Amino acid sequence: MMKKVFALLPLLFAAAAFAQQKPNDRVxxxxxxxxxxxxxxAPFLGLQAAGYKLDIxxxxxxxxTLSLEGKEGPRDPVANLTLAEVKPEDYVGLVxxxxxxxxxxxxxxxxxxxxTWFYKKDKxxxxxxxxxxxxxxxxxxxxxxxxxxxxxxNELADEWRARKYGAYxxxxxxxxRNLLTSxxxxxxxxxxxxxxxxxxxxxxxPLPAPASALVIAPGAAGGDAWTLREMPPVVNIKTxxxxxxxxxxxxxxxxxxxxxxxxxxxPAFETVKTxxxxxxxxxxxxxxxxxxxxxxxDAPITQPQWAENLRALCVALDAVTKDRxxxxxxxxxxxxxxxxxxxxxxxxxxxxxxALELDNKNVQVVSTNEGWVRGxxxxxxxxxxxxxxxxxxxxxxxxxxxxxxxxxxxxxxxxDASKNAPAASSYTAAIALRDGFDDRVAAALTAYxxxxxRNVLYIAxxxxxxxxxxxxxxxxxxxxxxxxxxxxxxxxxxPGGFAPxxxxxxxxxxxxxxxxxxxxxxxxNAWLLERHKAGATLILFGTDSLRxxxxxxxxxxxxxxxxxxVWSFGKEGGSYTADRATQTxxxxxxxKSADTIPDAVRLLSK
Numbered sequence: 001m002m003k004k005v006f007a008l009l010p011l012l013f014a015a016a017a018f019a020q021q022k023p024n025d026r027v028x029x030x031x032x033x034x035x036x037x038x039x040x041x042a043p044f045l046g047l048q049a050a051g052y053k054l055d056i057x058x059x060x061x062x063x064x065t066l067s068l069e070g071k072e073g074p075r076d077p078v079a080n081l082t083l084a085e086v087k088p089e090d091y092v093g094l095v096x097x098x099x100x101x102x103x104x105x106x107x108x109x110x111x112x113x114x115x116t117w118f119y120k121k122d123k124x125x126x127x128x129x130x131x132x133x134x135x136x137x138x139x140x141x142x143x144x145x146x147x148x149x150x151x152x153x154n155e156l157a158d159e160w161r162a163r164k165y166g167a168y169x170x171x172x173x174x175x176x177r178n179l180l181t182s183x184x185x186x187x188x189x190x191x192x193x194x195x196x197x198x199x200x201x202x203x204x205x206p207l208p209a210p211a212s213a214l215v216i217a218p219g220a221a222g223g224d225a226w227t228l229r230e231m232p233p234v235v236n237i238k239t240x241x242x243x244x245x246x247x248x249x250x251x252x253x254x255x256x257x258x259x260x261x262x263x264x265x266x267p268a269f270e271t272v273k274t275x276x277x278x279x280x281x282x283x284x285x286x287x288x289x290x291x292x293x294x295x296x297x298d299a300p301i302t303q304p305q306w307a308e309n310l311r312a313l314c315v316a317l318d319a320v321t322k323d324r325x326x327x328x329x330x331x332x333x334x335x336x337x338x339x340x341x342x343x344x345x346x347x348x349x350x351x352x353x354x355a356l357e358l359d360n361k362n363v364q365v366v367s368t369n370e371g372w373v374r375g376x377x378x379x380x381x382x383x384x385x386x387x388x389x390x391x392x393x394x395x396x397x398x399x400x401x402x403x404x405x406x407x408x409x410x411x412x413x414x415x416d417a418s419k420n421a422p423a424a425s426s427y428t429a430a431i432a433l434r435d436g437f438d439d440r441v442a443a444a445l446t447a448y449x450x451x452x453x454r455n456v457l458y459i460a461x462x463x464x465x466x467x468x469x470x471x472x473x474x475x476x477x478x479x480x481x482x483x484x485x486x487x488x489x490x491x492x493x494x495p496g497g498f499a500p501x502x503x504x505x506x507x508x509x510x511x512x513x514x515x516x517x518x519x520x521x522x523x524x525n526a527w528l529l530e531r532h533k534a535g536a537t538l539i540l541f542g543t544d545s546l547r548x549x550x551x552x553x554x555x556x557x558x559x560x561x562x563x564x565x566v567w568s569f570g571k572e573g574g575s576y577t578a579d580r581a582t583q584t585x586x587x588x589x590x591x592k593s594a595d596t597i598p599d600a601v602r603l604l605s606k
Contacts, residue, residue: 023092023203023204023205023206024091024092024203024204025051025052025053025092025204025205026052026053026054026055026090026091026092027047027052027053027054027055027091027092027093027094027095027199027204028054028055028057028086028088028090028091028093028094028095028114029043029044029054029055029056029057029094029095029096029097030057030058030083030094030095030096030101030105030111030114030115030134031056031057031058031064031077031079031097031101032058032059032064032100032101032102032104032105033064033065033067033068033070033100033101033104034065034066034067034068034099034100034101034103034104035064035066035077035097035098035099035100035101036097036098036099036101036129036130036185037066037075037099038185038186038188039097039098039099039128039129039131039185039188039191040077040097040099041075041188041303042188042189042191042192042230042231042234043095043097043126043188043191043192043195044077044303044307045192045227045231045234045303045306045307045310046192046193046195046196046231046234046235047095047192047195047196048307048308048310048311049231049232049234049235049307049310049311049313049314050196050205050207050208050235050314051205051311051314052199052204052205055080055081055086055091056077056078056079056080056081057079057080057081057082057083057085057086057114058079058081058082058083059082059083059104059105059108060079060082061079061080061081061082062078062079063076063077063078063079064076064077064078064079066099068100074299074300074302075302075303077303083108083110083111083114084110086110086114088114088117088118088121088123091118091123092123092124092199092202092203092204093118093123093124093125093126093195093198093199093202093204094114094115094118094123094124094125094126095126095127095195096115096125096126096127096128096131096132096134096135097128097129097131098127098128098129098130098131098133098149098184098185099129099130100130100506100507101130102127102130102131102132102133102134103130103133103155103506103507103508104507105134106133106134106137106138111134112134112137112138115134115135115138115140116138116140118178119135119138119140119178119179122177122178123178123202124178124180124195124198124199124202124204125178125179125180126180126181126182126191126194126195126198127148127179127180127181127182128181128182128183128184128187128188128191129148129149129182129183129184129185129187130148130149130151130152130155130506131148131181132146132147132148132152132181133148133152133155133156135179136152136156136159136164136165137156137159139164140179141164141165141166141179142164142165142166143166144165144166144167144176144177144179145166145167145168145169145174145176145372145380146165146166146167146168146169146174146176146179146181147168147169147170147171147173147174147181147182147183148168148181148183149183149184149564150170150183150498150543150562150564151503151505151506153436153498153499153500153501154500154501154502154503154504154505154508154510155505155506155507155508156508157500157505157508157510157511157514158511160436160499160500161435161499161500166380167372167374167378167379167380167469167470167471168469168470168498169380170183170498170542170562170563170564170593170594171183172187172190172191172563173187173190173191173194175194175198176371176372177371178198178202180194180195180198182194183563183564184563184564186563186566187563189230189231189233189234192234193233193234196234196235207235207236208235208236208237208314208317208318208321209236209317209318209321209322209323209324209325210236210237210238210321210324211236211237211238211259211260211317211320211321211324212237212238212239212257212258212259212260213232213237213238213239213240213258213259213260213261213262213291213313213317214239214240214242214253214255214258214260214261214262214281214285215228215232215239215240215241215242215262215263215264216242216248216261216262216263216264216269216272216278216281217241217242217243217262217263217264217266217293218242218243218244218245218264218266218268218269218271218272219243219266219267219268220241220243220264220266221243223300224264224295224300224301225241225243227306227310228241228264229241231306231310232310232313235310235314237313237314237317239262240253240258245268245271245272245275245277248272248275248277248278248281249277253281254284255281255284255285255288258285258288259288259289259317259320259321260285260288260289260290260291260313260316260317260320261281261282261285261288261289261290261291262290262291262292262293262313263290263291263292263293264293264295265292265293265294265295266295267297288320289316289317289319289320291309291312291313291316293309293312293313294309332362333362333390334362334363334364334389334390334392335361335362335363335392336356336361336362336363336364336392336393336394336395337363337364337365337366337386337389337392337393337394337395338352338353338356338363338364338365338366338394338395338396338397339365339366339367339386339394339395339396339397340365340366340367340373340381340383340396340397341367341368341373341398342373342374343374343375343376343398344373344375344376344381344397344398345375345376345397345398345399345400345401345418346375346376346377346378346379346439346443346471346472347377347418347419347443347446347447347472348397348400348401348415348418349375349379349381349397350379350418350439350440350443350444350447351411351414351415351417351418351443351444351447351448352395352397352401352411352414352415353444354414354444354445354447354448354597354598354601355408355410355411355414355415355447356395356411357597357598358410358598358601358602359408359410359411364384364389365381365382365383365384366383366384366385366386366389366394367383367384367385367386368385368386369383369385370383370384370385370388371383375471375472377439377470377471377472377473378439378470378471378472379439379440379443379470379471379472380470393405395407395411400415401415410451413451414447414448414450414451415447416451417446417447417448417449417450417451418443418446418447418450421450421455421456423477424455424457424485425485426455426485426486426487427454427455427456427457427485427486427487427490428454428455428486428487428489428490428491429449429454429455429456429457429490429491429492429493430456430457430458430459430483430486430490430491430492430493431445431446431456431457431458431459431474431492431493431495432459432460432480432492432493432494432495432524432527432528432544433458433459433460433466433474433476433495434460434461434466434497434499434520434521434524435466435467435499435517436467436468436469436497436498436499436500437466437468437469437474437495437496437497437499438468438469438495438496438497438498438541438542438593438594439468439469439470439471439472439497440594440597441493441495441496441497441541441593441594441597442468442472442474442493442495443472444594444597445493445495445539445597445601448601449491454491457477457478457483457485457486457490458474458475458476458477459476459477459478459479459480459483459486460476460479460480461479461480461520461523461524462476462479462520463476463477463478463479464476468497469497469498469499480523480524480527481523483527483531486531488531488534488535488536489535489536489537490531490536490537491536491537491539491604492528492531492532492536492537492538492539493538493539493541494528494538494539494540494541494544494547494548495541495542495544496540496541496542496543496544496545496562496593497542497543497544498543500514500517501514501517501518501521502514502515502517502518502521521547525547525548525551528548529548529551529553532587532588535587536587537587537588537589537604538587538588538589539589539590539591539600539604540559540584540588540589540590540591541590541591541592541593541594541596541600542561542562542565542591542592542593543561543562543565545559545560545561545562545565545590545591545592546559546561546562546565546568546569549561549569549573549574549575549576549584549590550568550569550570550572550573550574551572551573551574552572552573553573554573554574554584554585555572555573555574556574556575557573557574557575557584557585557588558574558575558576558577558579558582558584559574559575559576559577559582559584559590560577560578560579560580560581560582560584560590560591560592560596561576561590561592562592562593563578563592566578580592580596580599581596581599581600581602581603582603583603589603589604
């Protein structure tokens with residue numbers, strides 16, 4: 001008997017090991033009243049399409065209204081668990097959509113407890129828009145590089161001012177270890193795709209193999225068309241969507257380029273299915289998977305129905321693509337490398353990067369390990385593993401800058417110019433600072449202007465040290481009330497950045513000190529306008545593009561600004577453009593962010 005038991009032990013251990021290695025297919029989503037529909041919809045559909053079982057937990061079970069007034073609608077999520085019923089250990093990851101939902105959840109100790117459990121266990125957490133607000137309230141962002149909707153800074157002003165975050169970047173997706181964050185509703189699709197990738201790397205389900213499908217959806221519009229266009233690529237399915245009958249006759253349609261045919265059973269399809277063009281397409285797809293998406297005749301397709309439809313497509317395609325290797329994402333080959341280690345010289349890095357990009361070099365940052373590298377003043381830079389990078393000219397930024405090849409003259413000038421300069425009697429360039437300015441913009445353009453022979457003045461509402469959003473501190477030599485040393489035709493940079501300002505604070509009361517910030521911001525805006533009218537050239541980045549762009553002075557003008565500001569300009573002043581940088585007006589250049597500094601400089605040089 002004992003021999004049989006011992007003989008079974010290896011099998012038992014193997015079974016236990018397999019159970020531990022088996023991918024976890026359950027994900028938890030925290031949702032409350034007023035959740036943003038798009039930020040809920042994309043992960044709701046994408047996760048289930050990929051094969052995950054999704055539990056939605058809220059304060060109470062049942063319908064969660066998108067409406068703050070409690071008005072029920074067909075798109076309302078449904079919670080199948082209360083927060084009290086959640087067992088975090090049952091899940092591979094946590095998703096926190098935005099909207100008003102996180103503002104309600106942060107008042108629930110159980111929601112804080114759940115988020116903290118995932119954080120401490122190093123399990124994937126994905127939060128979008130206002131979602132990171134819940135994490136900041138829980139004290140979980142202190143050492144993380146993250147993003148969020150910029151208004152979180154206004155809503156949690158005291159926490160933001162106290163730097164209760166590791167670093168902030170204005171990017172669609174920011175991943176730091178187990179934390180994934182995104183900014184606003186238009187990031188919901190890349191947010192969902194990145195979430196699936198994070199889960200797959202951390203014990204979740206593997207991503208579906210690459211596939212393609214021709215989708216015939218006569219008359220599909222609005223949310224249905226969006227779902228058909230945007231969601232399949234999240235699960236590796238490339239689609240061509242046909243909504244117009246005439247497009248069925250397109251001679252470029254070739255069944256050989258698709259793995260499956262998808263038909264949305266709309267009322268309009270009843271007419272289309274008998275047409276010669278459709279019959280020809282159907283015959284060409286003979287032998288390939290054909291999937292019908294059900295569409296109710298007298299009601300919109302619900303989100304659970306869409307999830308079922310997309311999952312059915314993934315299952316059908318898996319039969320023909322399961323052995324197909326996943327293609328590596330295409331990455332542009334770099335021209336040069338910048339090598340960094342923690343504690344690098346932030347200002348020298350900003351100078352080197354701008355110099356190389358102005359020379360049209362594709363730059364790749366490398367370090368000993370893949371992940372975030374922080375400068376000695378706090379600037380975050382994401383690096384790939386140096387061992388995986390190609391062998392080529394490398395600029396190593398430490399206390400100083402060295403290279404294994406010739407150092408371009410302009411780059412040397414900019415590195416030298418990135419160092420502190422003595423005070424001057426007159427200035428032909430200025431950086432208009434406010435708390436939370438964009439560190440990289442200020443550092444890079446300081447080096448650029450000094451290398452061009454300009455003296456650069458740091459100016460702010462008060463003299464003394466002013467701290468950037470990620471830690472670089474610059475010394476303001478003078479105030480907006482006393483700028484006599486600045487020439488009338490100077491180039492003035494308003495570098496953007498992220499910090500609390502006086503605005504309507506969703507589900508929060510702003511602190512009393514925000515009134516002083518409002519007065520300082522108004523004086524700064526007035527000074528920038530006055531200098532522009534007197535002959536100065538302004539270069540506005542990100543949030544500063546918005547601050548001035550909403551003013552009536554610029555009605556009819558196009559402003560390049562952060563993607564987050566696409567809906568923020570209103571009707572009184574200028575309007576948003578998706579351009580990386582643009583010539584908004586005479587002596588007025590606007591630019592999106594630190595990533596578009598070269599675009600702004602090239603416009604200035606014209």
